[in-house]
Amino acid sequence: MGSAVERTDEHVREYLIYRGFTSTLKHLDGDIKADKEKGFRVDKIIDQLQQFVHSFDLFGLKEYWLYLDRRLFCRLEDVYRTTVNKLRTSLYRYYVINTIQKGNLEKTQEFFHKQASELQGQAEWRDWFILPFIPAPEQNPTFCPYFSRQWADTFLVSLHNFLSVLFQCMHILQLKLHFDAEVQRTTSLAEENEQLRQLLFTLQMESRDQRDEDEMVHHKLPSYVQNMDLLGDTELDSMTSQRTVSTATTPPRNFFSTFLPQGRRTPGKTPQFTSTSSPRQIAIGRKDPTTNPVRMRQVIPQSQLSTNQSTNHTTHPRHKRIQDHEKERKELLSKPSSQGEAEPVTETFSKPLESSSSNSRSGLGEGERGDLSEQPFIKLSQEEYGEHHSSIMHCRVDCSGRRVASLDVDGVIKVWSFNPIMQTKATVMSKSPLLSLEWATKPDRLLLLGSGVGTVRLYDTEAKKNLYEINIDETHPRILSLACSPSGSSFVCSAAALSRSGSCDSIPRPVSGQLVLWDTKTVKQQLQFSLEPEPVAINCTAFNHNGNLLVTGAADGLIRLFDMQQYESAMSWRAHSGEVYSVEFSSDENTVFSIGEDGKFIQWNIHRCGVKQSEQVLPQDATGPFVLSGYSGYKQVQVPRGQLFAFDSEGQHVLTCSSTGGLIYRLTNGELDVESMMSLGGHKAPVVTVDWCSAVDCGICLTASMDGKIKLSTLLSQKS
Structure with missing residues (x-):
């Protein structure tokens, strides 16, 4: 409640400044400074009461409690009147005990002198009038509990909780003080939208993967990858990092992939090759690294499209294409290339491919240990x-x-x-x-x-x-x-x-x-x-x-x-x-x-x-x-x-x-x-x-x- 009131005050101030109501703004600032309800902040109200107690201001303490009674407590049902009276009695006792602990007996006698007409008819105060005349009241069995720190803390916590519940149950104005509910509702809607976006993105990825298997994509290859087409995703990453000087040392962050749960991530698919395809006929198409992982695509030149396209799916089954792919990759890695631009790639992958691929796909940094x-x-x-x-x-x-x-x-x-x-x-x-x-x-x-x-x-x-x-x-x-x-x-x-x-x-x-x-x-x-x-x-x-x-x-x-x-x-x-x-x-x-x-x-x-x-x-x-x-x-x-x-x-x-x-x-x-x-x-x-x-x-x-x-x-x- 207190935070909502503060935010509303800020909005009202902003509105008055926008409209140029400077005199109204001055009055508002003055009223806020003199606000006895402290913007419905319970901690501020408790601090004000304690300030009256520690400064021995009995008149200010009574007036402030009467204001709270007229402004807040009188609106409660009759069943809560007993609780309010008990809190008032404890507050006065808290004041009296503080005067004795601080050694100010004059203020103690002043309290009973001014409050005698009000308190002498109340049973709970009958034994307290002798308090100023006892040499060591903190040792008296009747008053000893009130001099303990535990009693004071219990009273302040009870008063704090009572005021908190009271403010929480107060009537909300038409001016919309319940900002917290609005924020919660907005947050839940944002989370729901994010879940739907994740689902949509996952379905788009699955649909795109299925389309990539059925389509033939045509594009011109860079010269330095014409003989590298049979390498996997990891080998291509290492090769391009050596070939392209301007490539950053840290790979770009895949932002959209962070929204996908682990089980829904779509791994890079194994490329499909034909036995009649040459290294010049295969390429790897790289998409934007911020949206999709690296994916391999098959490209067939126009000159062989009519002949190869009709025989790929009928002559060579899937398992035979995979076997041919493994055979050609071993030959490519074991023999030096005849083209000058492809020679450095053989040296780049002199390490075992299996370990290099696993490190790249797992995403683990250098120096990380364990499976x-x-x-x-x-x-x-x-x-x-x-x-x-x-x-x-x-x-x-x-x-x-x-x-x-x-x-x-x-x-x-x-x-x-x-x-x-x-x-x-x-x-x-x-x-x-x-x-x-x-x-x-x-x-x-x-x-x-x-x-x-x-x-x-x-x-x-x-x-x-x-x-x-x-x-x-x-x-x-x-x-x-x-x-x-x-x-x-x-x-x-x-x-x-x-x-x-x-x-x-x-x-x-x-x-x-x-x-x-x-x-x-x-x-x-x-x-x-x-x-x-x-x-x-x-x-x-x-x-x-x-x-x-x-x-x-x-x-x-x-x-x-x-x-x-x-x-x-x-x-x-x-x-x-x-x-x-x-x-x-x-x-x-x-x-x-x-x-x-x-x-x-x-x-x-x-x-x-x-x-x-x-x-x-x-x-x-x-x-x-x-x-x-x-x-x-x-x-x-x-x-x-x-x-x-x-x-x-x-x-x-x-x-x-x-x-x-x-x-x-x-x-x-x-x-x-x-x-x-x-x-x-x-x-x-x-x-x-x-x-x-x-x-x-x-x-x-x-x-x-x-x-x-x-x-x-x-x-x-x-x-x-």
């Missing part, structure tokens, strides 16, 4: 984004899976898309060094950029402009990490002081830091978290699915778990001997995974503080520091900045870094199954950050390396 059936995924394609000219620090996909934002050590940010083609959408360059980035959740086109001079910018990737820039703290200028709440209403910013060496590129030892929560609507600081035992630099942050929990990893080796409803630390424990580089929630959110400077990949139980569920040591090329060697003994060393591991949509597999590409492990009870490891490969420099997007039909894995190259691997799960 195809043992791999958890099939790598459909791997593309390269090479617009960066220095090492990558961060590479993240937005929550919708449409855009990628990548940041290099030179401070250049590229915003690019990969569906249906890889294309750069925006380039951001900054005078001040940029150290971190994060996608906003609502709307997902916004990008948070953290600098090395204490500023955070909100950048609109569609309008290609900065919406605003905020200053965090001059004493902590290095913005190490940013995390946006799933609701999109706030974001967490981790800022750190300069390292003792004065460098912004490394942290030789733990330095001072702070963790701050900002409101994205008002662009104001909400609060600063307490970092115990001392303020320290926070390297990584992550929210759970609803934003109620925040986990952080710090330079002192501690993992801290924050309760975002109470805005305080719920627990913390020593996780690594050294810095914590990367931390994430598991799929069920009962555990937390972390990678640290000690090279360990550990799973922690968040219900039992500091209890390990699994631990595994990773190689150095998966945890850093990352080293790239150059000429004349030059070495480039990079401390981990971005995400070091990422999970698939079901949380059963994890993607990590390596020196040659990403590595995918299966998670078994939180431990990495080395036997089922799959290598994505493709890199010539160490991979420093990864990301896994499951928002599209096929999983998209991003691996970014120190040479500025980003590999985008499209995976298809082999699960039945």
